[in-house]
Amino acid sequence: MVHGLPLLCIDRVAGGKDNFCKFIFWEGMIRINKRSIWFVIVPVLLFAMLAERISTNGLIRFDGWVYREAVKHMTPFLTSVFKAITHLGDPVFVTAFCSVLFLLPSSRKTIALPVSCAVLLAAVLNTFLKQMFARNRPDGLRLIYATGYSFPSGHAMINAALYMMLILMIFRYRHHLLSKIILTFLCAALVGLIGFSRIYLGVHYAGDVLGGWLLGLAVSSMIYLLWKNGPPPRHNSKTGSERM
Numbered sequence: 001m002v003h004g005l006p007l008l009c010i011d012r013v014a015g016g017k018d019n020f021c022k023f024i025f026w027e028g029m030i031r032i033n034k035r036s037i038w039f040v041i042v043p044v045l046l047f048a049m050l051a052e053r054i055s056t057n058g059l060i061r062f063d064g065w066v067y068r069e070a071v072k073h074m075t076p077f078l079t080s081v082f083k084a085i086t087h088l089g090d091p092v093f094v095t096a097f098c099s100v101l102f103l104l105p106s107s108r109k110t111i112a113l114p115v116s117c118a119v120l121l122a123a124v125l126n127t128f129l130k131q132m133f134a135r136n137r138p139d140g141l142r143l144i145y146a147t148g149y150s151f152p153s154g155h156a157m158i159n160a161a162l163y164m165m166l167i168l169m170i171f172r173y174r175h176h177l178l179s180k181i182i183l184t185f186l187c188a189a190l191v192g193l194i195g196f197s198r199i200y201l202g203v204h205y206a207g208d209v210l211g212g213w214l215l216g217l218a219v220s221s222m223i224y225l226l227w228k229n230g231p232p233p234r235h236n237s238k239t240g241s242e243r244m
Contacts, residue, residue, distance in 0.1 A: 036225050043218035047152075050211050054135065054151060059207040066206035067140065070199055078200070079143055086144065086197040088190065089155040094119060094162060111169040114227040115162065122161035122219045126154045126212070138202055146203035152211035153204045156195040160216020161223075163187040168224045191216075 053059050087093065098119055101112035135151035148154075170183045195213060198204035 039221040040218050040225070043214040043221070047211055047214040047218070050207060050214065051133065051151075054207050054211075055133070059205070063138075063205040063207050066199060067138070067202070070196075074200070082193075082197040082200045083144060085193050086155065086201060089159045089194040089197075091123075091158075094158060097162070110173060111166070114223055115165045115169065117227070118161040118165045118220045118223040119158060121223065122158045122216055123154070125215065125219065126152060126157045129215075130154070135205075135208070138205055140202055142202040144201045144203060150204055151208045152215055153195065153198050153208040154212065155198050156191075156204070156209040156212025157216045157219075158212075159194045160191050160213045161219045162216075163191045164217055164220035165224060168220065172228075 050059075098112070098116040101107045101115060104112075129152055130149040133151045134149050137146060137148075137150040164187075167184050167187050170180055170187070174180050174183065191213065195209040198209055199206055
């Protein structure tokens with residue numbers, strides 16, 4: 001998730017690494033409204049509380065109950081459906097999606113950069129946190145192959161960051177109310193279904209998915225605030241027009 005075309009595109013669009021860091025962090029931090037930052041702080045605090053419970057085995061009964069409820073409704077058809085859904089959250093698909101955003105003229109200068117930044121930050125942070133918590137995956141029946149540690153769920157976290165950013169962009173750029181509602185519902189449904197598919201398929205505990213959702217929300221909120229409150233568009237001195 002943290003390599004390939006999106007990184008190259010970000011470097012090109014933002015005008016080099018130095019300008020990119022300035023664009024996405026320093027100037028944005030100065031302009032962030034203090035009340036808006038709670039959309040980052042609250043999910044992080046909730047994640048910290050969740051992580052503490054997991055570290056002390058306080059979620060064993062909850063995790064077990066959720067999985068048992070999922071098992072009760074298992075069918076070959078649902079298994080096929082959730083296998084397909086979980087692949088929508090795979091790194092290959094997410095990377096391809098971000099790359100397409102940079103290739104399309106309509107999204108290259110608007111949503112491609114902040115969306116890809118949210119995905120990349122979520123991927124890097126998830127890798128670090130999994131190594132830090134080192135929680136093993138469930139020991140029960142696994143319907144798909146999965147490696148590495150379990151908490152927080154990478155699929156849940158990265159896709160929450162991706163689709164939450166898309167929801168924020170939908171409300172910023174879409175003007176038709178019905179289209180906002182439909183697209184927001186679709187994005188939220190994908191986040192929920194991808195996360196639940198990881199539980200259903202036996203590769204994550206419910207707590208892993210919940211933690212991924214919380215941090216995905218925090219990451220997308222932070223990147224959106226930094227991007228929205230970043231430096232104003234540059235003006236062309238000769239034409240007086242704005243450069244995106």
